Amino acid sequence: MAPKIAVIGLGYLGATHAAAMAELGFEVLGLDIVPEKTQALSRGQTPIYEPGLEDLLARHVAGLPGSSGRLSFTTSFAELAEFGDIHFICVNTPQKPGEYACDMSYVDSAVESLAPHLTRPALVVGKSTVPVGSAGRLARRIAELAPAGEAAELVWNPEFLREGFAVEDTLRPDRIVVGVAGGGGTAATGGESRAESLLREVYAKPVAEGSPFIVTDLPTAELVKTAANAFLSTKISFINAMAEVCETAGGDVLKLAEALGHDDRIGRKFLRAGIGFGGGCLPKDIRAFMARAGELGAAEALSFLREIDAINMRRRVYMVELARETLGGSLLGKRIAVLGAAFKPDSDDVRDSPALNIAGQLHLQGAEVTVYDPKAMENAKRVFPTLRYADGVTEAAQGAHAVLHLTEWREFREIDPAALGDVVSERHLLDGRNTLDPVLWRKADWTYRALGRPTA
Template identity: 60%
Template sequence: MRCTVFGTGYLGATHAACMAEIGHDVLGVDIDAGKVAKLGAGEVPFYEPGLGEVLRRNVDAGRLRFTTSYDDAADFADIHFLGVGTPQKKGEYGADLRNVDAVVDTLAPRLHRPAVLVGKSTVPVGTAAHLAERIRRDTPQADVEVAWNPEFLREGFAVEDTLRPDRVVLGIDETAGGRAEPLIRELYAPLLAAGVPFLVTDLATAELVKVSANAFLATKVSFINAVAEVCEATGADVVALADALGHDARIGRRFLNAGLGFGGGCLPKDIRAFMARAGELGADHALSFLREVDHINMRRRTKLAELAAQACGGSLLGANVAVLGAAFKPESDDVRDSPALNVAGLTQLNGAVVTVYDPKAMDNSRRLFPTLNYATSTIEACERADVVLVLTEWDEFVQLRPDRLAEVVRQRSIIDGRNCLDRTLWRSHGWTYRGMGRP
């Protein structure tokens, strides 16, 4: 089959490459000529394990191309995926849909035969119906069926999650042409043959599945972080507590890791957009709990900066602080709403000299926080440090040797913002170790 993918950021580039990987001819479309040129040359403009190999293999095989031309895209295929970004509006909680609207407004007039527009972007509920109405109103000559096929990618595992998803959800309008479901079934045939569940819903349900999943995961993270606050007040151990909870099959252990909280380009902005949309629908009370989820998450960042000050004698003024980690999670170079960089910025604002090191996110960090100091290695970042903050759980940091790090720091003090270190090991080497929600 042939398909196009509009938007070649994290979602779009991954989807385009993986659709080519399962045998389809794919055209990726973006208004950024520089990004298109890089991808066309087999270069991924961000870090995602395994994606580079998939991209290059399919570009070389001729199954995957990239363009800035909407005319070429309209002629190339009859199924068009929408994978552009939906960031949070400036000064508001709601999602900014300008990129989505721009693709539809530009593509629809160029479609001269029946087509299916399949959304993958995370959008407020009602967006698909709005787009269908927009096309009918503004481009009545276009025969376009709108469907929604939300993505459930984890950064660091995006290729696996695309090629071996735990489910495929497709929202359709049963009053439309009826083309979407058979086309998507044919496109995903290799996945469905492998036993991946295929769930067909209405448009609104499909849109809600993604934001509901993210809201649930964010709630689970903030729940265990709220419990961590109680553990800190009582001397209990939140890690042992989470292990005990995790044995309950109704709860499970995943996403019950207390620490610095969640960040990135999805969970924070998606739960805020979910709240905003609920308010627009007159159901704001239904999601009011998400405000506390958000507050708990942000509070953990402030808490860690306070712990850093305590470790430096009560004040960060003039202290040397080493920050290990800048990406919001390991195996990613994504620094959007990164808790690690947020803490680095907070400690600097309170007078510390902050030096950051991350295995993959240094360039993105410099662009976002140019006033911080950056090192080329863990050891360099920790030279003469009064406190070391481990804020992203890269394996490189988990495997650090306390004795080696002790040779370069000024004070053997470490704060484990992800509860990923062996506290017994560090304490046995004379370090003052402090975790989150742990004695």
């Protein structure tokens, strides 16, 4: 009989994981302590915008017409423990206010609430991004609290989801990492541990389709996610540092990145210079990584990440200064249209969004800022209620002295520069993502400017 899957935490990660597990054929029960969230999911409504997620919910949520009925929701840990054989912890691990360190309170609370109800053998699987060393501590706590004792085992199975591609990344992951106590039974005993066998069953379909299944010890599994995010952050900030050099040297960072990308040791991905990275993962993960390295006595090993973070934050300041320069040295009273609020396209996530941060800085410095984003408007309004918001590109640009392209939605790439030019006061375009065609915009009598491309 196939194991039953329980998922704790029904935000971006948990809702996607629960729906994907149902798609893979398992019976799934999802838990969240916020009743409104479970009620919405039970109606097939997604807590976040994620392409494909609503379709999965429609196919599997119990009670919806034509669904498989394999996915249901609860707020009861007792019900969850009774139901599940495998419990995935998918709660948030935000940055602590005023600190670099990771806030583990949601993970700790999930373990404290679940473990006392584990009366039979069970597998608890951590998916949240946590500081290295957390899994060992949590494993000991589960053994203390669970009536099943050591039969309630903990493993770590980090997530590598890209917002906008989360469903695809769950159903067809580029790798599956499983951290188990002692580093895995295969090497030590010649056979798989129970935990490894159960997760091989859970991920049998993606493994059969070619996804590598990598078994490690607990600390290594915890490090994989933070190390991956640190590397990607470094690559993004490297090309943005090159953009700073291009500004002073008269180079073109887009052509520089193209030439670098042809070196297969470097590759083209994450070499798009612009206003930098944001979202709920990269910024807080590299800061938490630095904080944890300091606690472990290895602060110097990750000291370079401070500069990576600083380069990333400077991009936002530079875009504000570029807007000021373009508008004659003052932002006061200038009308600015900001295209984009989400930290990336195909998402409504505005956490640590460079686009929204820049819009806020412009507003605080006296500009009249109007924002439009295809999906993130409501979230943006909650973060920056004092900004103006429009229902479309044309409305946002009405009377604008400058238009800033800050989130690379496809809709923005399809704008007709000539038509947009008819509604603005001045035709100044600042491309914060280096994805619009300067030739096309200049043919329509716009000035085009992008960071790292003073001569583009």
